[in-house]
Amino acid sequence: MRANLTRRALLETAAQLFDERGYAGTSISDISALSGRTSGAIYFHYASKEKLALAVVEEHFASWPRMIERHRSTGRPALEKLVALSFTVARAFRDDVVVRAGSRLWMERKAIAAPLPTPFVDWIEVVTELLAEARANGELAAGVDPVPAAHSVVCAFFGLHTVSDALDGREHIEQHLHNLWRLLLTALQVHPDPAALLDRVHAARTSPSTTERPSADQAVLTRAEA
């Protein structure tokens, strides 16, 4: 148990440094200095810097399934699930250091001597399923084919992260995501009314019965416990 907490604390310290300085700019001794543990202790838990980077990227990928499941199980219209999920993911990219570090390490993947999982594929599948559900429920506009539309939605969403990261450190990501959905929903909805759908999604988030506990909070909690 104690070993697991140490492992997790090391992972988060490493994530913080990878996020700020990148893979090449972070050394095991930096992680040692910031975490207050010896290099030996770090190598005991993670055999190499590559393995540690891989663990951060895998932890980043592991964030999504539970988040996706929580949104899919709400019983709301499929397009609302999709939009609500996208806002939860955007906040994780902005607030969760492991997600941010995993994303940066993936960008720098060609410099890391460990095969990293391929992103996007699973996201395209999840979005395709939600759009197919929207089609089955009569929510989707007639001309929209779920497969290419899901590809486009995933591209637009990840482009938003790259651009937001470059221009303002993702500070205004929620506003930009809102604007992106105004455009995309106009094309996706059978009876376009993006503003009303976005209002419902924002309202559901702030109502007490569906309050989400962002993973960033959990990360802080884990750190405090360790």
Next chain:
Amino acid sequence: MRANLTRRALLETAAQLFDERGYAGTSISDISALSGRTSGAIYFHYASKEKLALAVVEEHFASWPRMIERHRSTGRPALEKLVALSFTVARAFRDDVVVRAGSRLWMERKAIAAPLPTPFVDWIEVVTELLAEARANGELAAGVDPVPAAHSVVCAFFGLHTVSDALDGREHIEQHLHNLWRLLLTALQVHPDPAALLDRVHAARTSPSTTERPSADQAVLTRAEA
């Protein structure tokens, strides 16, 4: 003149290596080996690896103004100019090694000890102007505000490049871009008919009077001359 050709040849050899191996994976001796010039000759033209990387990124950025101007001056409807421009840029990302290398180096910018220009800002401005022109010509749907819409379009476009690069080395980028425009134009056009607009753009490209000379061809030509 001869010195300029040497400079250009070195830039393209460096671009090829940066594109394949990234910044950290490319050394001046790799560039020397591939170009057949001594390290001394390389340092004579570019004072350091950082300066060479910066020159590649600046050359990448320099590709756009002439390309943008050519599309803006066609006298076609503004949304057609925008779509046609996006296909020209997508082909440059797929085919032009300096553009591809500049894009990869920019992704790895945090590892490079030289300030690189910020992308996206100029693109958002160009797209905003084209959407404003579309508004003035009565091409744009009533609810679309050119500024946030331009931001969304640029995000979607650059996301497409990231995803295409990760999944298939940009092989199917034109098909994916076509699908993205089918979605976006449905939201942007005052009388949505994306298929017809895309047909007109593809037809104009293949007609002899407007044949484009892609910058990739020019790069090959320069290489052959040097």
